[in-house]
Amino acid sequence: MNFNIEIAKMLEVIEKSAKARRFAYIFIILLFSAAVWWKLPDVIMTFNGG
Numbered sequence: 001m002n003f004n005i006e007i008a009k010m011l012e013v014i015e016k017s018a019k020a021r022r023f024a025y026i027f028i029i030l031l032f033s034a035a036v037w038w039k040l041p042d043v044i045m046t047f048n049g050g
Helices: 003-016 019-048
Strands: none
Touching: 003 019
């Protein structure tokens, strides 16, 4: 399984379809939000001197 070919296919679909592009943007934003929400308590505790 060649991941480069699979990623290229996925990017080609996203480039052609507006719905796929919107889904990709929403997915990236949600992933970023989840990562921030997951790490935020650690950051707050670090700044509070915990």
